[in-house]
Amino acid sequence: MAKKTTAQQDFHAPVTNILSTEAEVAKTSVTEGSSGFGDEIELGPRASQETVPARIVMESHGPDITQVPDTSNLADIGVASFGSPPAMEVVIGTDERIQITDTQKYPWRVIASLLITAADNSQWIGTGWFISPRTLITAGHCVCIKHNPLPSRNGWVKKIQVLPGRNGSNLPFGGITATEFWSVKGWVENGLENYDYAAIILPAPFPQDIGFYGFGVYKDEKLKMQIVNVAGYPGDKLSGTLWYDKRTVGSLNPDKVYYAADTAGGQSGTVVYIVENGKRIGVAIHAYGGATANSGTRISSQVYANLTKWRKN
Numbered sequence: 001m002a003k004k005t006t007a008q009q010d011f012h013a014p015v016t017n018i019l020s021t022e023a024e025v026a027k028t029s030v031t032e033g034s035s036g037f038g039d040e041i042e043l044g045p046r047a048s049q050e051t052v053p054a055r056i057v058m059e060s061h062g063p064d065i066t067q068v069p070d071t072s073n074l075a076d077i078g079v080a081s082f083g084s085p086p087a088m089e090v091v092i093g094t095d096e097r098i099q100i101t102d103t104q105k106y107p108w109r110v111i112a113s114l115l116i117t118a119a120d121n122s123q124w125i126g127t128g129w130f131i132s133p134r135t136l137i138t139a140g141h142c143v144c145i146k147h148n149p150l151p152s153r154n155g156w157v158k159k160i161q162v163l164p165g166r167n168g169s170n171l172p173f174g175g176i177t178a179t180e181f182w183s184v185k186g187w188v189e190n191g192l193e194n195y196d197y198a199a200i201i202l203p204a205p206f207p208q209d210i211g212f213y214g215f216g217v218y219k220d221e222k223l224k225m226q227i228v229n230v231a232g233y234p235g236d237k238l239s240g241t242l243w244y245d246k247r248t249v250g251s252l253n254p255d256k257v258y259y260a261a262d263t264a265g266g267q268s269g270t271v272v273y274i275v276e277n278g279k280r281i282g283v284a285i286h287a288y289g290g291a292t293a294n295s296g297t298r299i300s301s302q303v304y305a306n307l308t309k310w311r312k313n
Contacts, residue, residue: 011186011195012302014309029217029304031131033280035106036211063204065161065175068168069115072239076265077116077124080148081141081191097243097262100231104172106211107280109165111270112136113233113240114200117159118145120152127232127270128162129282130212133205134312136162136178137215138269139287139297140187140196147191156181160200164210166233166240173210176202182310194255197285197297198269199310213271215282217304223249223283226274228259230286230294232267243267250293254300257284258293272296 075084100108114126128136148154163175178200186195231244247261257272263286272284284296285303297303 011190011192012184012306014182014306015185015188016180016182027217027301028219028222029301030281031214031216031308033214034209034211036109036209063174063176063207065163065171065177068163068166068171068240069161070239071113071115071123071125074115074123074125074235076235076268077114077126077139077142077145078265078268080118080122080124080145080153082147095262097234097237097245099237100242100244101167103165103167103170103242107213108231108242109173109210110213111231111233111242112162112164113166113242114138114142114269115161115163116142116157117161118153118157119155120150121158122153125233125235125266126160126268127266127286128160128200129269129271130164130210131215131282131307132212132311132313133209134202135310136200136202137271137282137285137307137310138198138200139285140183140198141287142269143181143198143200144183144188146187162200162202163240164206167242168238168240173206173208176204176206178202182306184306193288194297196287197303197306199307201310201312205313213273213280213282215299215304215307217299217301218283220252223252223257223274225249226283228257228261228272228274228283229280230259230261230263230267230270230272232263232270232286234264235266236264252298255298256295257298258295260293263289263294 116124126142128138180201183198186192245261247259250258271282286296
């Protein structure tokens, strides 16, 4: 194997608002998730994708955001870095996404709609997912804008309003505004696709135990032919609604996982997960698309190490 250069070793190293090394999948590593206060969807021991669960009703809560923001005319945050329209997240053939309406239930409430305010005060939409009570994972381009022709728009975003389990005009848990973000040098300094991942750190956890996903490193032979699940907040549907699809992994490499699950702009940053023994385990961070496949940044050994460092109780 060719020896890694210093530059390659730096790309995954944590910058803050972090950088790492050439991706490795040396061994299986998995963190435990949490279903929070209950209401978990029941799956059989061999189930690998979600079913559409029954609707529940809960009291609305939220520390600093109680009214749903208007995101109806906002573009996907990917447009800020890649131009419009970016070929980033696409419907492949017939749109087979399913709308999730019981977003107050686990695992859907662990996925959050993001209202992102850039350095120049322009606003955009994206998606994130909890890995601990105070930490959400998302795409790097959701927290740091690159390549924009307006210099004032580039760089770390100003703030992100985190709205878990949003369903259109309903905010079952309210929202919290975050101003602390982490990514890696490979994205923040170089804008490299293989390093497009980041963390959002909340100033405090939500009063409710919303729950969070586990995440894991798996060898190629384990991930190949797995069904991956992708749910997020796309910009081509009714504002603030959650949509889900699933597909078998099409291909992968040390840095990326490819799948034909339908997505659209706005879903950048959401979790790509498998269901193993009834537990939901993130294996990639959704970020890009193409004519025949969408893709996410693979949780390699280095990505796993950074996600572990960023978890806050």
